[in-house]
Amino acid sequence: MLRSFDLKLKDILEGYPHSLNGNKDIENIDINSIVFDSRKCEEGSMFVCIVGYETDGHKYIDSALKLGVKVICHSEELEGYKDDITYIKCENTRNALAYFANRFYSFPSKNLKLIGVSGTNGKTSFCDIAHTLFENLGFKTDYIGTLGRKNTKLEGQIIRTTPEITELTKDFSDMVKNDVDYCFLEVSSHGLVLDRVSFLNFYVGVFSNLSMDHLDFHKTMEEYYQAKKKLYYMVDRFSVINIDDDYGHRLYNELTEDKKDVISFGEKEESDYKITIKELSLSKSSFTLTKGNNKYDFIINSIGKFNIYNVTPAIIIALEEGIGYEKIKEAILRYHGTNGRIERIAEDIFIDYAHTPDAMEKILKLIREVSSKKITLVFGCGGNRDHGKRPVMGSISEKYADNIILTMDNPRKEKNEDIIKDILNGIKNKDKTEIIYDRKEAINKAVRNKKDDEIVLVLGKGHETYQELGDKKIYFSDREEILNSLK
Structure with a gap:
């Protein structure tokens, strides 16, 4: 976390409660970086000791x-x-790390229009859509989240959905120098609880939905909800909330009671922006947004009702920013989907990142709604993570898929046999279920045995290009394995 010039320690500490020991001459101490990983320390660094879940700084x-x-x-x-x-x-x-990092870079998010999105599913798709939409509208934009960074100078993979605050503040500082207008940031519940976004200035907040996930960390859905809720009290202008989601409806009401500026969307009549779906197919979706007496018709080159819910808040933000409807309509047509999100790899063969019960059900339900073909589903569940969702996902797979192939998906330090046993606990009719632990073999069999009246859906990894085995990350791509199987 280096900057081009040093800052006096006194200036970094100003305004934050602390006590001093040792050398107290803080007016004459220069700081050139703030770090919490001792391996990155050097002369001029401030080392912040973080008590983590695996080690203590x-x-x-x-x-x-x-x-x-x-x-x-x-x-x-x-x-x-x-x-x-x-x-x-x-x-x-x-x-303290969050405050000091922001002080170090003069609270850079104040000089950006920072849009934060939180929710269980849809964060990545919203950010990718919104980033592309505003770029197509002529603005300079950035995106930070699951797909990495989209700025040309920052582009690349990141380890977490929401990076550490030391990375974020440096990135935002660079964006300000590069005259970026809008930055779209995925805000995870972990990021909110662990102060990765504390002291940031959010221009707009977006809530997508909330469903079962990360209960290994949050323990209960209420705790999970309260973590997500924090974001919308950090917003300067307004929050855009999906009130078709039960937690979203609750959030909208609670924010309204607290005199926060909120805009609702959904298919409910009471929505500020009401969605009316006109057409869903395996190639495009069309819908109308209604606000008062104004009706806005849109076509998107993305599949599924959930993608309408992902694109709608981006459209709302653009409209509320005073951008003309016709410009938005034309710009959104140039968007052709998010990598690894219901991505068509070949005829009737798709991959998706869905790794929660809600995301899985939405995709399978979508395929059932727009096609009469049989579904062969390939999926697994991550190791050393929320065990409770495994049988739920097993039950959902049985409800919608005609054939199921259970395989590995980032087993980490857990045995594949134990993970799949948990999934099988949710499947009553095991006759249509096959177990192939090797994900490459599972994909190969599904693709090579595919019939004309069949759709193959590979879930869980989407854009990811690795498999987590033990402590190692091994290169693996669902997309590449499908293409290799077609040769």
Whole structure:
């Protein structure tokens, strides 16, 4: 987290509760980076000790000092304090890291129109659609999320849906220098709970939906909802909420009660922007948005009702920004889908990132609605993650698919046999279910055995190009395996 010039420690600490030990001459200490990974420390760094789920940053203070660090931010009492080292004690070092990172780059999100989206499903598709729409409308845009970064200087993969605050503030600072107008950011529940977006200034917030996921982390749906809710109290202008979702309806009402500016959308009559679906097919979707006496007709080159729900908040933001309907209508036609999201690889062969019960059911239901062909479904569930959703996904697969092939999907440190056993607990009729642990073999069999009256759907990885085995990430692409099977 380097910048082109140093900042005085006094300026970084200003406004944040702390106590000092050791060298207290903070007016004369220069800081050139703020880090929480001791391996990235160097002279001029401030090392912030984060108490994580697997390790504790306080254990690495000596390592940081050996690399030349003179400033330590900590939350626990230390055994000793050196006179030539500045020790900054804060109650919550994750929160402190977020504040210091924002101070370090002069709160860069204030100078962007930062659009944050949260929800279980649809975050990536919304950001990809909105980023492309506003780019097609002539604005300079950026996107940060599951698909990586879309700015030419920043483009590439990221480890988490929402990066650490030290990365985000640097990225936002670069965007400001490059005169970016809008940035679209996926905001995960983990990111909200772990202070990865604290002290950011969001111009607009978007809520997609909430369904079963991440309960290994949040424990209950209520805890999960409360984590998501935090975003919409960080918004400067307005939030766009899907009120067809039960949690979205609740969120809309609670934000309204708290005098927050909110705009609702959905098929419900009470929606500020009411959706009326006109046509759904395997090639396009058409719908009308109605606001008062105004009707707006749109066609999108994306499949499914859920993609209408993904594109609608992007359209609403554009309309509320004063952009003309005809311009939006033309710009949205130039969007041709998100990588790994109900992506057509070949005739009647699709891949999708769906890895939650809700996302899986929406896609399978969509295929059933627009096609009478049989469905062969290839999927698995991630290891060392929410066990509760596995039998639910098994039950959904049995309800909609004609043939099911269960396979591995990022087993991590868990046995494939145990994961698939959990999925099978939700499947009553196991006669139409086959187990092929090797994902390459599973895809190959589904594609090579495909009949003309059949659709093959491979779920779980979508855009991902790796398989997590143990502690390693091995290169793997559903898209490539399908294409290889067709040769």
